[in-house]
Amino acid sequence: MADHVSSTAVVTAPERTVTRPAPGPVPESGPVRRATATGRPRTRRLSPGKRRPYARLLGPLLLLAVWAVASAAGLLDPRVLPAPWTVLHTGAHLWTTGTLRTDLGTSLWRAAQGFAIGLVAGVALALLAGLSRIGEALIDGTVQVNRAVPTLGLIPLFILWLGIGETFKIVIIAIVVYIPVYLNLHAALAGxxxxxxxxxxxxxxxxxxxxxxxxxxxxxxxxxxxxRLAVTGSWLSLVVLEQINATDGLGYMMFQAQNYGQTDVIVLGLLIYGVFGFASDSAVRLLERRVLTWRRSLSS
Amino acid sequence: MAPIAQQLNAQQVTAQQSTPSPVPPASAVSLTGLTRSFGARTVLDGIDLEFPPGQFVALLGHSGSGKSTLLRAVAGLDHDTVGTGELATPERVSVVFQDSRLLPWRRVLDNVLLGAPGREADGRDPAERARAALAEVGLAGRENAWPGELSGGEQQRAALARALVREPELLLADEPFGALDALTRIRMHTLLRELWQRHHPSVLLVTHDVDEAVALADRVLVLDHGRLAVDLGVDLPHPRVYRDPQLGEHRERLLAALGVRPDGGPAGAGPQED
Incomplete structure (x- = not known):
């Protein structure tokens, strides 16, 4: 029924008003439209264009290539920065004969525990503060104060309270994780x-x-x-915790290497942190794309 | 405008056959001495208004005349305003806003189902009812689309389906077609009139479009400085013909009440000079 209105309007209007387009080339008098090969008017595309898969790996790979070339050309002193293959070789050696496996396992387990606790706490507090005025009055100011205190500055106090074992490390990671989760979720709920x-x-x-x-x-x-901020934060705090107050873990491995001047082990530790940070961030991005399929923006 | 109106007339002849169903029992809308103010400014100044079940009422007024405030009061959306007066509305009220307010993270069908009565209401499957409502507004087949994939007109159709699925006794519409282009608006007028003839809810349509008001409503009110300045019955059969001189008279009266000179109006009355 409703369709009749517009269809008649659309069908009849052109017959009356539009003059038949002249066949052949456009007359040369007056401003002539530029012809384009694609048959589209030339507008400047302002969005960055289509995204290619795995394009995000390009930057890190390029960096790796520069590093390799510089090492091969002898531009880098191995004591300052060993060649990538030296680092890989050290990695393989430590994996089979050394403590790399247990160090890696310990670090992963700490990060995972701290992250899980921080995530649950951040979500719970944000829900309480975001959904009720009483919750907001009790929680939001407190978290803002907590946020203003540098979390790593809490380490001495937490060691006194909780001992120098695993607990304080996990608590510190949890605090580093919960703050960005809380802040962003609370802002989104309130907004x-x-x-x-x-x-x-x-x-x-x-x-x-x-x-x-x-x-x-x-x-x-x-x-x-x-x-995403929380995932990166959990790795960041881990580095510090394991370099100051640990007897195992990746950070401890690097700390020991510093004492013995093993640059290759330090670089290996940094590489592993980098790879894990990058991988976990990519995992969150992937999850985000799955969950927020309805979103269409520049990033899609 | 004139050719479009003629097109509309041509196809309206066929719609006359649809017999209006018997009016279902519903409570009438009743406002007594309704007052609302923001700070020192009185926006609604003692509104008295009654309308019987099934009546289609259009509310005209300048921007700032208080017409949206009145609609929000009837919808119960004015929590933070100060006001007095009595207000009685039916149990089932649906609201259509100027923007469709479809939740972008729910597919069209799920948007229509949002808050819809469950199976226990009348034994019918809510999803089936939502599908039927979407089909009624001409969106059959778009159930699984995201709202962002619909055109503006389609989004507003989906919003109508969401209002409809709740089987409202009172439909409140706040400039529901104000953001649509002229052609889409005329199609939506036809749709809204058909839906009203089929389901016969009471309607309160807030608009600034005089043509929209006289084409659709049984009764047109003009709100001016918080008071009802005009209460005009439009007792013409549906579907209405834009060229109908009676419609033109109503239009001019309403434009005069709104302080607009009908310069070059499309009505058959011809140009007037004062």
């Missing part, structure tokens, strides 16, 4: 579009339906921003 709140009210949603179907899905993009 829910007022228009959607009105909509939910007119649809007579229950509070629980509103939270589950409107607030939380709407806050997910913000949550993922926090999650």
């Amino acid at each position: 829910i579009d007022a228009r959607y709140v009105e909509l939910a009210e007119t649809l007579r949603l229950s509070r629980w339906q509103f939270v589950r179907q409107v607030v939380i899905p709407g806050a997910l993009p913000g949550f993922f921003v926090g999650l």
Whole structure:
């Protein structure tokens, strides 16, 4: 029914108004449109264009190549920066005969535990603060104070409280993780579009339906921003913790290497941290793309 | 405008056969001495308004005249405003906004299902009802699209389906077609009128478009400085013909009430000079 209106309007209008296009080339008088090979007008594309798969690896690989060439050409003193193959060889050697396997396992386990606790705490606190005024009054200011205190500055206190074992390390990582998770999720929850709140009210949603179907899905993009910061943060704090107060782990391995002047072991440790940081960040990105399929933006 | 109106007339003749269904029992809308103010500014100044079930009421007014405030009051969306007066509305109220307010993270069908009554309401599958509502607004086959993939008109159709699936006794619409292009708006008028004839809810349509008001409504109100300045019955059969001189008279009266001179209006009355 409704279609009739526009279809008649669309069909009849051209017959009356539009003059028949002249066949053949456009007359040369007046401004002539430039012809393009693609048959499209020449507009400047302002978005960065289509993304190629694995393009993000290009930068790191290039860096690696420069490093390798410089080493091969003898431009780098091996005591300052050993060649990539030396580092790889050291890695293989430590993996089979040394402690690399246990160090790696310990570091991964610490990061995972701290990350899990921090994630749960950050999400729980953000939900409490973002969904109730009482929760916000109790939690938000407290977290802001916590955020202002450098977490690594808490290490001495935590060692006194919790001993120099695993617990304090995991607590420190958890704190480093929960803060970005909390901040971003809370901001996203608090910043829910007022228009959607009105909509939910007119649809007579229950509070629980509103939270589950409107607030939380709407806050997910913000949550993922926090999650990516948290993943990187967990690795960052691990380096510091294991270099100061550890008897095993990657950081400890590097710390020991510093004492013996083993540059190749230090670089190996850095490489492993880098690879894990990059891989975990990529994993979060992948998850984000899966969960937020509805999003279409420059990044899609 | 004139050729479009003629097109509309031609196809409206066929719609006359649809017999209006018997009016279902529903509570009427009733406002008594409704007052709303923001700070020192009184936006609604003692509004008295009654309308019977199934009536299609259009509310006109300048921007800032309080027409949206009135609609929000009836919708119960004005939590933070100060006001007095009595307000009675039916149990089931649906609201259509100027923007579709589809949640971008839910597919079209799930948007229509948002807050829809469950199976226990009348034994029907909610998803089936939502599909039927989408088909009724002409969106069959788009159930799994994301809202971002729909055109502006389609988004507003989906918003109508979401309102419809709740079987409202009162439909509140706040300039629902204000953001649409002229052609799409005319199609949406036809759709809204058909939906109203089929389901017969009471309608309160807030608009600034006089043509929209007289083409659709049984009764047109003009709100001016927080008071109802005009209460005009438009007792013409649907579908309405834009060239109908009676419609033109109504239009001019309303434009005059809104302080607009009808310069070169498309109505058959011809140009007027004062």
